[in-house]
Every structure is written in structure tokens, then in C-alpha cells.
Amino acid sequence: MKFTLQPKTIQTAVAKLKFRTQAFIDGEFCRSSSGKTYASINPANGKKITDISACEAADVERAVAVARKAFDDGRWSRMKPSDRKTVMLKFVERLEANAMEIALLDSLDAGKPIYDCVNIDIPDTIHCLHWHAELIDKLYERVAPCGPDSVAMIVREPIGVVGMILPWNFPAQMMAWKIGPALAAGNSIVLKPAKQTSLSALRIAELAAEAGLPVGVLNVVPGAGSVLGPALCRHMSVDMVAFTGSTSVGRDLLRYSSESNLKRVILELGGKNPQVVLADADLDLVAPHAVNSAFWNMGENCSSGSRLIVHRSVKDALVEKVIEQTKSWPVGDPLDPKTRVGPLIEPSHMETVLSYIKAGHKDGAKLILGGHRVLPKTGGNFVELTIFDEVKNSMTIAQEEIFGPVLSVIPVDSDEEAIAVANDTNYGLAASLHTRDLTKAHRYARAIRAGVVSVNCFSEGDLTTPFGGFKESGFFGRDKSSYAHEQYTELKTVWMQLG
Ligand code: NAP
Ligand code: MG
Numbered sequence: 001m002k003f004t005l006q007p008k009t010i011q012t013a014v015a016k017l018k019f020r021t022q023a024f025i026d027g028e029f030c031r032s033s034s035g036k037t038y039a040s041i042n043p044a045n046g047k048k049i050t051d052i053s054a055c056e057a058a059d060v061e062r063a064v065a066v067a068r069k070a071f072d073d074g075r076w077s078r079m080k081p082s083d084r085k086t087v088m089l090k091f092v093e094r095l096e097a098n099a100m101e102i103a104l105l106d107s108l109d110a111g112k113p114i115y116d117c118v119n120i121d122i123p124d125t126i127h128c129l130h131w132h133a134e135l136i137d138k139l140y141e142r143v144a145p146c147g148p149d150s151v152a153m154i155v156r157e158p159i160g161v162v163g164m165i166l167p168w169n170f171p172a173q174m175m176a177w178k179i180g181p182a183l184a185a186g187n188s189i190v191l192k193p194a195k196q197t198s199l200s201a202l203r204i205a206e207l208a209a210e211a212g213l214p215v216g217v218l219n220v221v222p223g224a225g226s227v228l229g230p231a232l233c234r235h236m237s238v239d240m241v242a243f244t245g246s247t248s249v250g251r252d253l254l255r256y257s258s259e260s261n262l263k264r265v266i267l268e269l270g271g272k273n274p275q276v277v278l279a280d281a282d283l284d285l286v287a288p289h290a291v292n293s294a295f296w297n298m299g300e301n302c303s304s305g306s307r308l309i310v311h312r313s314v315k316d317a318l319v320e321k322v323i324e325q326t327k328s329w330p331v332g333d334p335l336d337p338k339t340r341v342g343p344l345i346e347p348s349h350m351e352t353v354l355s356y357i358k359a360g361h362k363d364g365a366k367l368i369l370g371g372h373r374v375l376p377k378t379g380g381n382f383v384e385l386t387i388f389d390e391v392k393n394s395m396t397i398a399q400e401e402i403f404g405p406v407l408s409v410i411p412v413d414s415d416e417e418a419i420a421v422a423n424d425t426n427y428g429l430a431a432s433l434h435t436r437d438l439t440k441a442h443r444y445a446r447a448i449r450a451g452v453v454s455v456n457c458f459s460e461g462d463l464t465t466p467f468g469g470f471k472e473s474g475f476f477g478r479d480k481s482s483y484a485h486e487q488y489t490e491l492k493t494v495w496m497q498l499g
Pocket of ligand 1: 165166167168169170192193194195196223224225226228229230244245246247249250252253268269270271301302401403429469473
């Protein structure tokens with residue numbers, strides 16, 4: 001994307017924004033059945049952005065019926081793959097043409113720095129949809145080696161109606177990671193964005209319709225998860241639910257599925273991710289990655305490397321570099337292109353993060369940077385980038401997902417201890433490993449129990465690699481890559497007896 005990110009240009013663009021605030025069902029915007037709304041609040045100043053339709057169970061009912069009909073009549077599910085690809089590529093074009101608008105919506109709604117939205121979130125969103133669109137007409141199916149008297153075709157078919165429930169931390173991007181493969185595979189969708197961040201989802205659904213996605217294939221129902229979640233996930237006409245969010249809600253979804261039609265459930269959940277730094281690591285290389293891993297997106301990131309597990313012999317030298325780097329990340333207005341750290345999503349979440357900082361003090365960890373709310377006069381939920389040293393892995397701040405800008409430095413005395421501490425968590429989403437020793441890099445990357453291990457960097461891979469968690473970080477699911485595509489399909493055998 002080519003944008004001149006000047007504060008003045010941004011403010012002008014914000015003033016021109018028109019918000020889509022109603023549910024998007026059957027190809028058009030509509031009020032919720034109850035007529036109720038909820039306020040979307042800007043986390044940078046506490047002010048209302050707009051009111052959004054609060055859907056309820058009746059709206060889910062309607063959206064599922066519409067999605068079911070769209071799926072069953074084959075308008076998308078049985079469309080020729082190359083035609084489906086053409087529509088998806090037009091959708092990508094519409095997104096490209098409106099990328100700045102989507103970036104601004106996510107920045108306003110979620111408090112994400114516009115710098116990140118423009119350079120990371122929205123390019124990734126577009127690339128994801130493009131990647132899955134291009135895959136559509138390049139997948140071949142299989143014929144089983146069953147002998148000359150039969151032909152057995154093993155085919156993949158779209159699974160049906162997919163319910164999607166999204167988090168607020170990467171609104172457009174998480175939507176793309178889910179709708180990209182699901183639409184490419186031919187499914188119909190009923191999507192519930194997070195309450196805090198519904199604006200980009202509604203606009204993206206409209207752009208898909210403008211691109212020619214048949215009506216009823218992509219429906220968006222904004223509203224409370226506690227109401228819409230059970231309605232969607234207990235629904236007998238929903239064949240699958242794809243979720244990104246907290247582990248506790250993930251558990252509920254498994255229950256809803258088991259108590260209804262055993263729909264497939266794909267869960268992408270939390271993390272307490274280790275960054276392991278061995279004694280031979282290049283500390284100048286480690287420091288920027290360590291800071292990015294811990295503090296990118298204010299630490300409101302499921303793959304945030306919130307535990308820096310470092311060999312004691314290099315710990316002080318690394319900490320010094322990490323502090324220096326951290327201080328170079330400006331905190332402030334997310335719409336200022338220089339800002340790297342915006343506000344946390346809402347006041348209650350800020351209070352939770354501050355209470356973890358208190359717990360760190362109480363457990364005896366040593367606060368070496370930050371630790372406080374800042375910029376209170378803005379009305380925003382800003383918390384300083386915070387680092388604790390001398391953290392023990394058993395402490396609350398090293399065990400629980402804080403989902404905020406709090407890094408725990410955990411000194412260790414050997415490689416073995418480092419790997420054991422890295423794995424001493426209920427989670428297993430992402431990890432980084434820093435060493436110059438190739439043998440150790442290979443061996444330890446395999447020893448760490450996480451869905452993604454990045455070596456000598458902080459990375460979640462790219463669109464070609466699957467993303468998802470071990471242990472309580474996930475259930476069954478992987479986002480991105482052809483593995484994501486497959487999980488939105490059913491496997492079918494067609495057995496034919498020859499005469
Ligand atoms: P959350 O509270 O679990 O909310 C996620 C979504 O679930 C929201 O849309 C929420 O609706 C909805 N929800 C709430 N209760 C529900 C219920 N009973 N049934 C169905 N849906 C329900 O998590 P969050 O606060 O948005 O996000 C933070 C969490 O997400 C963190 O734990 C983080 O690690 C995880 N995360 C994981 C990944 C990954 O890829 N693995 C990526 C990003 C975030 P409301 O709008 O009403 O809240
Ligand atoms: Mg908001």
C-alpha cells in the first residue's frame with residue numbers, strides 16, 4: 001500500500017469515514033431484530049465512535065437460515081472453482097482500493113497504531129485473501145489404489161455453514177485468516193466480530209458483496225458473545241465453528257458443540273510464549289526481536305513472547321539492550337504515525353493488566369521499567385511498557401496470559417533448564433529461540449512444545465505456514481496455509497463398482 005502517513009492526512013480521512021453500523025444479512029445491512037444498539041468506544045480517548053446494532057438470537061436464526069439456503073442451493077458451494085477464484089480476486093481488489101479506510105477503522109476501534117494497521121494488519125489481510133483465492137483452482141483430488149474392479153475417489157467438499165467468532169486484537173486480519181480459506185473452500189458464513197471491533201468486519205462484508213460474492217454467503221452479526229455465541233454454536237444447522245479468543249470461551253464452544261450436533265470446532269486460543277536466549281546468542285540481534293515480540297500490539301497478542309528466558313551469564317547485558325530498545329517505542333495517539341504503542345482495548349482490561357503488575361510486585365519480581373498507567377488526561381487506556389526482572393516461572397505473571405505490555409525476564413543456568421522452563425506452561429502457541437549453534441537450534445526447536453518456533457527472530461511465519469497451538473493454546477485448528485483450507489472441508493469417499 002502506498003500511503004503518505006501524515007497526521008493531517010489521517011485526520012482528514014478519519015473525518016470522512018462513514019461507519020457501517022448494522023448487521024449484514026442476505027446481502028444487505030439491516031437493523032437488529034430488537035432494534036437495540038451498543039456503543040463502539042475509541043480506546044484512545046474513551047469517546048463513542050458510533051452505535052452498532054446489537055443482534056440477538058433471532059438475528060442469528062435468520063442469518064443461519066440465509067447461509068444455509070445459500071450453501072444448499074450451490075450458488076457458491078458448487079460454483080466452478082475458477083469462477084469462485086475470480087470473485088475472490090475482485091474482493092481482493094475492492095479491499096486494496098479501500099485499504100486505508102479499513103486500516104483507519106481498526107486503528108480507531110481497537111486503538112492499534114495506524115503504523116501497524118497500514119504496514120502489517122491490512123497488507124496481511126489482503127495477502128491472506130489473495131493467497132487463498134489463488135489456491136482455489138490449484139488443488140487436485142485423489143483416486144485410491146483399490147484395484148481394477150472399482151474406482152474410489154477421495155474428494156474434499158465444503159463443510160457447510162461455518163460460524164465464526166473473532167477477537168478484538170487483530171480485527172480485519174483475524175477475519176481474513178478465517179473467511180479466506182472458508183470462502184475459498186465454498187462454505188457459507190455467519191460471522192460475529194468482537195463487540196469492541198465490529199466496524200471493519202461490516203465494511204469488509206460489504207466489499208465482498210460489491211465484488212460479486214453471492215448474497216447470503218457472508219453474513220455479519222455484531223453483538224454480545226454471551227448471547228450470540230451460544231445461539232450460533234448450539235445451532236443444529238451450523239456445521240462448524242471457527243474461533244479465536246480466550247481459552248475459557250473456547251471450552252464453552254466445545255460444550256455447545258457436544259450438547260448440539262457435534263459440529264466441528266476449531267479453536268485458536270491464548271499463549272504464554274517463551275523467548276529462549278542461549279548464552280551464545282547475538283544479543284544485538286536478539287534485543288529488537290525480544291521487544292517486538294513482547295510489546296507489538298501492546299502485548300495484546302496471543303503469540304506475544306511475554307517470558308524472556310535467558311542464560312544468566314548474558315542476562316544483564318541483554319536486559320540493558322532490551323530496555324534501551326523499549327524506550328525507543330513511543331506511546332500515544334494511535335493515529336499518530338510515529339506511535340508504536342497505543343491504548344489497551346478497554347478500561348476493564350487496563351485494570352486487569354495493572355493488577356498483574358501488582359501481582360508481580362507482590363510475588364517479589366523486580367520492576368525495572370514502566371509499571372504504570374500513563375496519559376490519563378487523554379481518557380485513553382494507556383499503560384507503560386513494563387519489564388520485570390528476576391521472575392520465577394512459578395509466579396503468576398509468568399504463568400497467566402496478561403495480554404498486555406508486561407515482559408517477565410526469567411534467568412536460567414543451563415540450556416536444559418531453559419527448555420524445561422519454556423515448556424513449563426499450560427499453553428503452547430508460539431516460541432522463539434536464539435542461538436548461533438545450528439545443532440542446538442535444530443534440537444531445541446523440536447524440543448519446545450509450541451505450534452510455531454521461530455529461530456533467531458520473532459515470527460509467526462507467513463501465509464504459507466500453518467499457525468495454531470499445542471496444549472491449551474488451541475484445539476484441532478490451524479489458521480493460514482493449505483492446512484487452513486483443508487479444515488474447512490469434509491473428506492468424502494465415492495466408491496464405484498465397475499461392471
Ligand atoms: P474472548 O473474551 O474469548 O472473546 C473472543 C470472542 O468470543 C468475542 O467475539 C466474544 O464476544 C466472544 N464470546 C464471549 N463469550 C462467548 C460465549 N459464551 N460463546 C461464544 N462466544 C463468546 O477473547 P478476547 O478478549 O476477544 O481476546 C483475547 C484472547 O484471544 C486472548 O486470550 C488471546 O490469547 C486470544 N487470541 C488468540 C489468537 C490465536 O490465534 N490463537 C489470536 C488473537 C487472540 P464479545 O464481543 O461479547 O466479547
Ligand atoms: Mg471500539
